[in-house]
Amino acid sequence: MTGQVVVAADAFSREDVEVLLGMAGEWKLLRPNRWVAIYEVDDENIGRALVAELRNAGHPAVAGPPDEARAVGWHNRNQPTPVGERAVVCFPWVESEAEIVIEIDPGVGFGTGDHPSTRLLLEELASAIRGDESVLDVGCGSGVLAIASVRFGAVCAIGIDINGAGLVAAKANARRNRVADQTEFLRTGLKEISGKYDVVVANIHDDILRSMADDLVARVAADGWLGLSGVSPGQLSRLRAAFPQIIFEEPRRMDDWNALIGRRKIE
Numbered sequence: 214m215t216g217q218v219v220v221a222a223d224a225f226s227r228e229d230v231e232v233l234l235g236m237a238g239e240w241k242l243l244r245p246n247r248w249v250a251i252y253e254v255d256d257e258n259i260g261r262a263l264v265a266e267l268r269n270a271g272h273p274a275v276a277g278p279p280d281e282a283r284a285v286g287w288h289n290r291n292q293p294t295p296v297g298e299r300a301v302v303c304f305p306w307v308e309s310e311a312e313i314v315i316e317i318d319p320g321v322g323f324g325t326g327d328h329p330s331t332r333l334l335l336e337e338l339a340s341a342i343r344g345d346e347s348v349l350d351v352g353c354g355s356g357v358l359a360i361a362s363v364r365f366g367a368v369c370a371i372g373i374d375i376n377g378a379g380l381v382a383a384k385a386n387a388r389r390n391r392v393a394d395q396t397e398f399l400r401t402g403l404k405e406i407s408g409k410y411d412v413v414v415a416n417i418h419d420d421i422l423r424s425m426a427d428d429l430v431a432r433v434a435a436d437g438w439l440g441l442s443g444v445s446p447g448q449l450s451r452l453r454a455a456f457p458q459i460i461f462e463e464p465r466r467m468d469d470w471n472a473l474i475g476r477r478k479i480e
């Protein structure tokens with residue numbers, strides 16, 4: 214069965230892709246400095262091997278749909294995820310007319326941006342970031358929340374995670390969204406982080422959120438806010454109780470997922 218290689222590049226990396234694949238591509242400009250080419254290959258397995266080679270060399274690439282039957286599923290998985298009125302999160306090879314296109318290729322890290330627990334915090338960041346905020350993203354995975362914060366106007370964002378493989382993707386995603394100078398991604402636990410942040414977000418299992426409650430609250434600036442996500446309806450009251458210093462708003466909800474947004478109680 215024939216196959217396809219879908220690859221994204223910028224003005225500099227287009228040539229590297231062509232050298233690696235040994236042939237010129239028919240490039241389509243999706244948005245400023247984002248080009249995509251689809252290479253047809255004779256065999257689906259050859260396509261997969263080429264995708265792996267491209268990805269090893271740092272180029273965002275994916276195997277295209279091998280036949281019409283699988284094309285619908287492929288296109289559904291490769292749609293932009295809308296965030297607020299003006300933004301989308303999508304893979305680098307996906308077309309979008311949105312004003313703010315946040316390109317995320319998670320690699321082996323978690324976070325394409327389309328999971329409801331991520332979307333709840335993305336929506337919050339899109340509506341609440343006014344500009345000039347500092348952001349701490351705990352359990353950053355692909356860096357999607359930290360990167361989106363800066364694209365929405367935050368002055369800087371730090372993402373931390375205990376999974377080093379995801380952090381490689383986070384740094385690459387920051388570069389491709391041109392926010393590398395305003396973001397930092399560290400393999401570290403929350404206890405090693407100091408300072409106060411205007412926004413602290415964490416999309417992690419509720420038991421982990423509860424275990425890090427005091428450290429999360431300690432990092433929230435006096436007039437800052439905290440966003441917790443990845444929570445099922447049955448976990449909400451136990452999670453709220455672990456954060457007695459925070460006044461939470463009504464939970465945000467998407468499908469069966471919830472997020473809690475809150476601010477420090479005035480002492």
Ligand SMILES: C[S@@+](CC[C@H](N)C(=O)[O-])C[C@H]1O[C@@H](n2cnc3c(N)ncnc32)[C@H](O)[C@@H]1O
Pocket residue numbers: 322323324325326328330331351352353354355356357358373374375376379401402403416417418421443
């Ligand atoms: C559900 S993913 C969220 C990724 C991304 N923030 C998003 O919203 O799409 C949770 C992430 O938390 C990380 N994680 C789990 N326990 C952690 C801990 N104790 N400290 C820091 N990161 C942690 C995992 O490695 C994973 O990348």
